[in-house]
Amino acid sequence: MIIGSIISGKERNEKSRTTHEVKNPFDGSTVATLALSTADDLNEAVEAAHKAFENKMKAMPAHERADILRKAARLLGEREDEFQQSITAESGKPVKQARKEVERSKQLLLYAAEEAKKIGGEVVPMDAAIGGDNRLGFVKKTPLGVVGAITPFNFPLNLSLHKLAPAIAAGNTIVFKPAEKTPVTGYKLVKLLHEAGMPEDALHLIIGTGSEIGTPLVEHEKVAKISFTGSVPVGKSIQKAAGFKKVTLELGSNSPNIVFEDADWKDAAERIVAGGFGYSGQTCISAQRIYVHRDIFDSFTDELVRLANNLKIGDPADASVDIGPMITEDEAKRAEEWVESALSKGAKAALKGERSGAMLPPVILTDVTDDMHVVQKEVFAPILAVIPFGTEDEAVRRANDSIYGLQAAVFTKNIDRAFRVADRIESGGVWINDASTYRQDNYPYGGVKQSGIGREGVKYAVDEMLELKFIGVKLDGGPPRV
Numbered sequence: 001m002i003i004g005s006i007i008s009g010k011e012r013n014e015k016s017r018t019t020h021e022v023k024n025p026f027d028g029s030t031v032a033t034l035a036l037s038t039a040d041d042l043n044e045a046v047e048a049a050h051k052a053f054e055n056k057m058k059a060m061p062a063h064e065r066a067d068i069l070r071k072a073a074r075l076l077g078e079r080e081d082e083f084q085q086s087i088t089a090e091s092g093k094p095v096k097q098a099r100k101e102v103e104r105s106k107q108l109l110l111y112a113a114e115e116a117k118k119i120g121g122e123v124v125p126m127d128a129a130i131g132g133d134n135r136l137g138f139v140k141k142t143p144l145g146v147v148g149a150i151t152p153f154n155f156p157l158n159l160s161l162h163k164l165a166p167a168i169a170a171g172n173t174i175v176f177k178p179a180e181k182t183p184v185t186g187y188k189l190v191k192l193l194h195e196a197g198m199p200e201d202a203l204h205l206i207i208g209t210g211s212e213i214g215t216p217l218v219e220h221e222k223v224a225k226i227s228f229t230g231s232v233p234v235g236k237s238i239q240k241a242a243g244f245k246k247v248t249l250e251l252g253s254n255s256p257n258i259v260f261e262d263a264d265w266k267d268a269a270e271r272i273v274a275g276g277f278g279y280s281g282q283t284c285i286s287a288q289r290i291y292v293h294r295d296i297f298d299s300f301t302d303e304l305v306r307l308a309n310n311l312k313i314g315d316p317a318d319a320s321v322d323i324g325p326m327i328t329e330d331e332a333k334r335a336e337e338w339v340e341s342a343l344s345k346g347a348k349a350a351l352k353g354e355r356s357g358a359m360l361p362p363v364i365l366t367d368v369t370d371d372m373h374v375v376q377k378e379v380f381a382p383i384l385a386v387i388p389f390g391t392e393d394e395a396v397r398r399a400n401d402s403i404y405g406l407q408a409a410v411f412t413k414n415i416d417r418a419f420r421v422a423d424r425i426e427s428g429g430v431w432i433n434d435a436s437t438y439r440q441d442n443y444p445y446g447g448v449k450q451s452g453i454g455r456e457g458v459k460y461a462v463d464e465m466l467e468l469k470f471i472g473v474k475l476d477g478g479p480p481r482v
């Protein structure tokens, strides 16, 4: 299959283009050949999206936008298998987890259909000001224009929809650049949204690398907003290059999970194993730093090891498999080096297998120190660092000792402690009695510190894709002053 940009509904996959192969991370087979977009394609896409905003989307009624989103949810429901297979083939995500991604994406589209119809405004009490009598003031929410959506490799359907669905709900037009490692699902998604009724000139797909096609999208003066999900270094460069545009950045993390001695710690271990090793830890809120009270440290670590040993490793297309390959062999080697480096500095492996190509079996490390990469940086691999603590203050201080702050977890049966710790943790979200990795798509989601700027979660993303416009009226007459 050769796939290329889709600009105003027309695919650009001529043989003369520079090509790039998308490989299945498990067996190295070719999933698709990409016909890469050029700077001219990008320019054409932005110009067309800009025109479509002025001529179409700006005036499209909310009920029509909601219809598009609802129809897209229905079409996705009819093509669940196709989308699951596409996610698994290009990202190496095991079937079980790819199915969940599709299921969540259907719900996300339906939330967006509902939000499209809730975009209102408010009346301003003008008479609060001296001189404001006999004036009427109200605030409307208006769409922004062209949204540039740039997405990472790890959730090619769900994270793309976290940008596309709110943009449609808000009445914007879109130029979408999926990750070059996993663009096939995004390509299918654009076609599905066109079929659902999104005007072809209002949603364009461009395919290519960040430097070649992402940067010009970020810099384009007719793009009103960049919505980006990806790594911290790229997020920083986007923030600099975007100039006056609005920017949402959903970046990385090294999520802390704190387990107190009074927790249902067997349940906590189960959730942390699922949350730390699911999709080989390649999730932005993957459980990574596990702080465990000293009194239960040994039993808890043994339980983690026992549960991790039960995970089935293998072909992600096999529905019984829990752990497939990492996205590339280079990434698996990078993660392995971080483990080796930690071991050379005194860490101990409670669990560790042999890497084979891109397949990295789960690793559980103890005796780590805060300066090790596996603690300090975003590990983005199936590696847990299990760290003992003595007091609540120590657990909170160490959890907060990070440049990141996306989502965290605290496990305890003590309700006062649960809320106290949740309040003290510096992150965009905290789960009590579930792992940091749990997410659903209707709550505000985003980071503090270097984990990002702004929030997604459909309602909140819609808000960030709207402009506030004040309209005031000076009325003649009105009731006499008392």
Ligand code: NAD
Binding pocket: 150, 151, 152, 153, 154, 155, 159, 177, 178, 179, 180, 208, 209, 210, 211, 213, 214, 215, 218, 229, 230, 231, 232, 234, 235, 237, 238, 250, 251, 252, 253, 283, 284, 285, 378, 380, 406, 446, 451, 452
């Ligand atoms: P990445 O930053 O390498 O790439 C993300 C996207 O940015 C890709 O489409 C890439 O082509 C593009 N890009 C790269 N350089 C660019 C540039 N200079 N200008 C414009 N675009 C550019 O990330 P990745 O490896 O695909 O994904 C993994 C990262 O994403 C991890 O750090 C993870 O934590 C993060 N992530 C965050 C969230 C979240 O919601 N906070 C969710 C998933 C992943």
